[in-house]
Amino acid sequence: MKLFRAKETAVSLFYRGGSVVIFVILWQLACSAGLAPETFVASPATILRTLWQYALDGSLYRHSSVSLARAFYGFVLAVAVAVPVGFMLGGWFKNFERAVGPLLAFLGQFNPFALFSVFLLLFGIGEVSKVAMIFWVAVWPILYNASLGVRTVDPLHVKLARSMGMGRVRLLWKIVVPSSASFLFAGLRLSAATAFFMLIPAEMMGASRGLGWLIMNAQVNYQIPKLYTGTLVIVVFGILIDALFRFLERKVVVWKGAGQM
Template sequence: MKKEKRIIQVIVKSGLITWVLLLLIWQIGSLFYSDDFLPGPFTTFAGAGKLVASGDLFRDILISMQRVLKGWLLGILFAIPAGLCIGHFKKIGAIFEPFLNFFRFVPAIGFITLFLMWFGVGEKSKVALIFYAVIFPVMINTIAGVRTVDDALIEASESLGADGAKTFFTVIIPSAVPNIFTGVRLGLSGAIICIVAAEMLAASEGIGYLIYTSRLYYKTDWIFIGIFTLGIIGFLADRLLQFVGRKALKRFGVR
């Protein structure tokens, strides 16, 4: 009896029941509509099987993830140092924070036309759009991490004879790592979300292109496949990032 209860608890905690209910509701709902409007789970899975067998789905995933990775890494490399400087140096913060607080409310999709004009229809415009979507969550969390460092730690470091630079690198940055890591995770989700917009208007391959062009062929099941693929990729990527963060940054308080 105890073993059965444990199994039930594991199933409930895993969220399996939620997914089963969702699939059941989806299947029931699809019975009242055509496949062009709302394909059921079985129709969608069959469509996914065809895309996998042809190799198109894996090719689109690989291309989209390459774009996401480039934009995400470039965003991190820019946003973390910029956030550290804006958060720590008051004069730099006074100059650049108004721009940050203005542009962070402008969505990346608003720059699609401009980026196409400036960078062309190739990879640069897509990476630039993802870069834009990444830098703000990373930068804002970095600034917050710097500004929430315990003053007692800074005072203790200075009382031991550490100058400003040493305090910055040995106290402030290590203390801000958990916030920075949170920003990096949010930046990854922003990059994956943005890839759909980037590939909808200027691409011939990728998950966003698959979702956008499916409407032309009334392949609604392909749209569902693209949506689920992005969700699965994002979920797995975040779990992998969390695992790496816990292992590599545990001493900084990342859990």
């Protein structure tokens, strides 16, 4: 039985991942056969070799750790600000979708690049301006989803808890947070993806380390294999971050059942 299931997962994994493998093989074949111009397209073997080289001389670790740290700090700050504020907005404004929606739409549209020069002026050229930029893009999805989550708490549950004499803190902890958790997690996942996504241009514009800088440097020096390698590393991190948040959601929101979305 167990063996059967293992076989089944292997087959489904092949169905899902097989296309990627086949694509990489075709790509390698095209490069080896000389169908793709080597000056524009790096072959998978070259990319792996460059990656290995980066891993050996420590630059892979250095750039990745710097980038991940920036994304992490921006994201954590965004969570620390957006979750309480989102809960408050959702709890206080009864006509939330009408009043808060336009405000969030306006602020969220404020392009972080338009603010980049301002952040430079305010926070200097160091780490803070990059973290601020990531914070800015990461804060909106969490804010919106947290407040939406609070809005969708079943009022019956709240009334029931109140009538049984539940205090405010316990009410928040036992009713509001669990009810809105799936919304909250959707916001967190979106926001983490956006944070990592925005990190790359932020590092391209004014940094001396990090994955974005790696890409920028490869472009300026016309090192095509490095460009592809950096892109690959960023894609892998993107997949990992998404998987991490899906995993966390499955582990934490165990009560998400048929009744809830």
